[in-house]
Amino acid sequence: MSMHRTGRPAGRTTAPAADGAIRAPRAPTLITSVQRALRLLEEVGSHVHGATAKQLARSAGLPLGTTYHLLRTLAHEGYLRREDGRFYYGDSVGGISRADTRQSERVRLRGRMEELRDELGAAVYYAVYQDGEVRLVDVVSGTGQPQVEEWADFRATAHAHAIGLCLLSQLGAEERLDHLSRYRPAALTPSTSGDVRTVLRRLERVRPTMPVLERQEYALGTVCAAVPITVGSVVATMAISLPLEQGDRLGPAAARLRCLVGAMFPAFVRGGGGGAVG
CATH class of the missing domain: 1.10.10.10 (Winged helix-like DNA-binding domain superfamily/Winged helix DNA-binding domain)
Structure with missing residues (x-):
């Protein structure tokens, strides 16, 4: 620890009192x-x-x-x-312990997402469908892997992005209808379908465990892919996004993501499922 020539620790000062006497600094107040x-x-x-x-x-x-x-x-x-x-x-007390466990899982999940970002060369997203809403839990991006700017509320535009389409595809028919009745599809870009029946037919064609691809439906200049995570009752997805000029990489990167995600869950699903990591 460095010292002033007066012998007091550096960084600590004393102030003169009203009577001119020097008072020692107060110790921290503890409850x-x-x-x-x-x-x-x-x-x-x-x-x-x-x-x-x-x-x-x-x-x-x-x-x-x-x-x-x-x-x-x-x-x-x-x-x-x-x-x-x-x-x-x-x-x-058990709640404190569970919160600590969830926090640890969240840290590990984010670390794994960073590895995915580096290996796939893409921004990585983790989202869940919880209490009737699309919830984006975490995003990992980088200098060369920019994330999609949320210019329109992700929760209200599930029909237009890969994350939302992947989550809705894991729901039952009634739940899909309920969601789309609360958040009516709108044509965000020239590539977006704003028709409920068209969106429902698209969801019916999604094959379980297979990636959902989306090209410029949510944002111009961006392509995305999402893979479903089906563990118990959890409805979740891991997704990636790429700039349009790298669109030819989307299919192979989505296939690789599907393989890599399989090794991550269910170890991490507790962190983002029911309680959603965060």
């Missing part, structure tokens, strides 16, 4: 009750068969009255549960 609550949670975890309030107060070094108050609060919020006078972890 004592939070510290104590976390200490109690740690102690509960160290007792496999649960622990009484007195045991927890003794092992955490806290007054018994404070311990009772904090335990009641933690139990009320679901972080602890009490059975026969002993305290155990509650469901809310």
Whole structure:
């Protein structure tokens, strides 16, 4: 650590008080009750068969009255549960653990998407169909692999881009009709179909597990492909986009994407399916 000639650590300053005296810098303010609550949670975890309030107060070094108050609060919020006078972890603690797991899966998924981007030379997208909506979970692009600019809401234009068409193709007939009744197809470009019946016929022709290709239907100058991800009840897709001048690469890149995605799931699907990575 570098020092000034005064002997004080560099970067730390003191200011004169109103009376001219030099006051030492204040230490960070810590919320004592939070510290104590976390200490109690740690102690509960160290007792496999649960622990009484007195045991927890003794092992955490806290007054018994404070311990009772904090335990009641933690139990009320679901972080602890009490059975026969002993305290155990509650469901809310499990929620923290699951959130951490989802975050780890999200990081791993993004890393894999970056590998796909580099191998395929294309921007990579991961999306799900959740609660009746198209949800774009993540996009990985690069200097030479620009992502498609969302100039029209992806959720409302599923009929016009590969991601939406791939997701809708995995739904049942009633769900497709419901979606298209809420988001009526519109001709975004000269290549887009704005007719519901035409869109439905196209969806019926999509072969399961095969890529869906789209050329300049959502945005001029861009071609896209999406492959379905079918694991359990999850409706998801991985997609790529390329500039129009590289359109001849779309078919081979989509076929390669289909092979590579098969090795990724279901290991990552938990991160983006029901809870959707993010």
